[in-house]
Amino acid sequence: MKLLRHGPAGAEKPALLDADGKVRDLSGIVADIAGEALSDAALARIASIDPASLPEVTPGRIGPCVAGTRKFICVGLNYVDHARETGKTPPEEPILFMKATSAIIGPNDEVEIPRTSVKADWEVELGIVIGKRAKYVGEDKALDHVAGYCVVNDVSERAFQSERGGQWTKGKSHDTFGPIGPWLVTRDEIPDPQNLALWLDVDGVRRQTGTTANMIFGVRYLVSYISQFMTLEPGDIIATGTPPGVGMGIKPEPVYLKAGQVMTLGIDGLGSQRQQTIEARD
Structure with a gap:
């Protein structure tokens, strides 16, 4: 999968890029691309979802691809x-x-x-x-x-x-x-x-x-x-x-x-x- 975060700096929302290059909203699935959402289990849950079932969004700014980085x-x-x-x-x-x-x-x-x-x-x-x-x-x-x-x-x-x-x-x-x-x-x-x-x-x-x-x-x-x-x-x-x-x-x-x-x-x-x-x- 290709995961991303989009929106204004400090207020980014999680999303994924589907096989057709469309950006699909993940905010109803995970709070952010961070922490527990990066675990194998959480990534497997996201991967099991049909991207077509997720809302398509038109991103403006693309933010950092991961949040909550401590190091x-x-x-x-x-x-x-x-x-x-x-x-x-x-x-x-x-x-x-x-x-x-x-x-x-x-x-x-x-x-x-x-x-x-x-x-x-x-x-x-x-x-x-x-x-x-x-x-x-x-x-x-x-x-x-x-x-x-x-x-x-x-x-x-x-x-x-x-x-x-x-x-x-x-x-x-x-x-x-x-x-x-x-x-x-x-x-x-x-x-x-x-x-x-x-x-x-x-x-x-x-x-x-x-x-x-x-x-x-x-x-x-x-x-x-x-x-x-x-x-x-x-x-x-x-x-x-x-x-x-x-x-x-x-x-x-x-x-x-x-x-x-x-x-x-x-x-x-x-x-x-x-x-x-x-x-x-x-």
Whole structure:
């Protein structure tokens, strides 16, 4: 299934996308795409419903595809070629950092360029959405704890990330730096999350092309690994790293985002996003 949330920010309603591309209202079935609604049992109940029996809606804004996210966990340098383009050695264990949940926005919402930004950058990533509590989970059981997958743009400010002291979080957490969606695609529709093509364009110029087959640490490993350090809860998101082609890696001179540009990005089977960049609001 492809689940989504639509409506004004903070007042989104749950829905699903049917096989004909029509949006069907789920607000009479679940309160939101969050919490218990992400469990296998709840997803099975939704899947058992004939979509044609649900009211068709014409969405305006598409919101973040999941609500109630308590942790937005990111994996750094998880593609060998991306690590090399940044001048870093590929890691021997996953590099983990947190992105503020206040950065989460819808897939087509505007992205703010921070007021003092000089190195704003893009990163298309596969997102894992947790559906069942995971603590000390083995790799063999890891996917049992996954509700599904989504597109993530891990927008970053490289100067904040690497030149301002501290850890990466401050370069990753500005408001609007976490577009997710458009859909939460349930795991049954993605039989092999390590075989998905990713892409990202800026102003119509292809900047990133990759495949999740090149991830250093795959989905199963990441869910298991992270669960050794913190309990994963329904609605938590893991952004699994980006392929090469980020702005900071462009030769001979890096290229960074400024207000007035357009990013478009997508992943096979998970849909696409489009964001215009704007100056930061108050």
